[in-house]
Amino acid sequence: MLFWYAVGTLVLVVIAYPYLRCLYKRLALARKIKTVCKKKGHALHKTHLFWFLGSKQTTSCDFYVEGANEVFAVKLFGMPKRLCTLIFNEDGSYFIRRFIAFLSYDASAVRFPIDGKAKAMPSYDFRFRYRNEWEIKTPRRILLVHPVSMEIRRRSLRGNETIVGAGEIVNGMEIDSLPCLLNDLEHAR
Numbered sequence: 001m002l003f004w005y006a007v008g009t010l011v012l013v014v015i016a017y018p019y020l021r022c023l024y025k026r027l028a029l030a031r032k033i034k035t036v037c038k039k040k041g042h043a044l045h046k047t048h049l050f051w052f053l054g055s056k057q058t059t060s061c062d063f064y065v066e067g068a069n070e071v072f073a074v075k076l077f078g079m080p081k082r083l084c085t086l087i088f089n090e091d092g093s094y095f096i097r098r099f100i101a102f103l104s105y106d107a108s109a110v111r112f113p114i115d116g117k118a119k120a121m122p123s124y125d126f127r128f129r130y131r132n133e134w135e136i137k138t139p140r141r142i143l144l145v146h147p148v149s150m151e152i153r154r155r156s157l158r159g160n161e162t163i164v165g166a167g168e169i170v171n172g173m174e175i176d177s178l179p180c181l182l183n184d185l186e187h188a189r
Contacts, residue, residue, distance in 0.1 A: 018080035025147040026052045026078070029178055033065070036185045042067050047129050052076075060128040067188040071134045073126040074142045074181070075173070079149040085113075086149045088170045090157050093118040096149075121171060143173040144181055 030052035037044045045064040048054075054062030054076035065072040079086060085097040096116040101109045126141045145152060152164040152175060164170060166180035176184070 021082075022078055022080045022147055023053075026076075029146055032178065032182060033063075033185075036182055037065060040067075040185060040188070042185060042188065045129075045131075054078075057122065059122045059125050061124065061126050064130075064134075065185060065188075066134065066137070067185070070138045070140055070188050072140050072142055072181075072185070072188075073130075074144050075124045075126065077143050077145045079145060079147055082147060082150060084149050085151040085153060086145065087115075087153045087155050087161065088121070088164070088175075089118065089155050090171075092121050092171055094121055095119065124173070126173075140184075141173050142176050142181065143170075144176050144178065146178050148177045 033052075034044060036042070043066040045066060047061055047063060051063045056077045061073045062076045063074050065074065079096075081098075083099065086094065087097055088094045095118045098114050098116065099111040100114060101111045103109055124141075124143070126139070153161045154164050154168075154170055155161045164175050166175065166177050167184075168175055
């Protein structure tokens with residue numbers, strides 16, 4: 001019976017690991033954002049209680065960072081598994097590409113991509129609880145992919161794929177990673 005408890009615990013740990021990793025990364029995100037805001041004198045405005053646990057399925061913006069001349073409206077988009085590729089289609093959908101690796105006889109790995117089902121990208125509300133006094137400031141609509149996947153790509157309507165770098169605009173949103181956002185906050189006007 002002890003054997004089955006050990007096996008059950010191991011299975012539970014394997015299943016829960018990506019989500020525990022995501023929780024740890026999001027707690028670190030909250031600490032880093034608060035530190036930069038305090039250091040640079042920016043105001044952090046949360047839109048809900050557990051703002052740092054924002055989900056890609058919810059449509060409201062998760063938090064705002066108000067600088068002297070800019071307002072960063074940030075929506076969190078999490079990738080629990082890091083060894084996959086996030087692909088944004090130009091038609092407003094996205095999907096996740098996972099890989100299966102097989103070892104060959106010469107100890108090299110051959111990876112086969114498996115594309116997930118395309119999901120419609122929610123229409124995110126970057127003006128959720130937006131304040132009237134921010135109207136004179138420059139708005140920035142940021143989709144913060146955190147934890148980040150192995151790679152982020154954009155697929156055109158023809159099927160061509162290009163790698164998306166931090167700060168590029170996809171579907172009207174600026175795609176960022178946490179280091180890029182922190183750098184933007186450090187140098188915000």
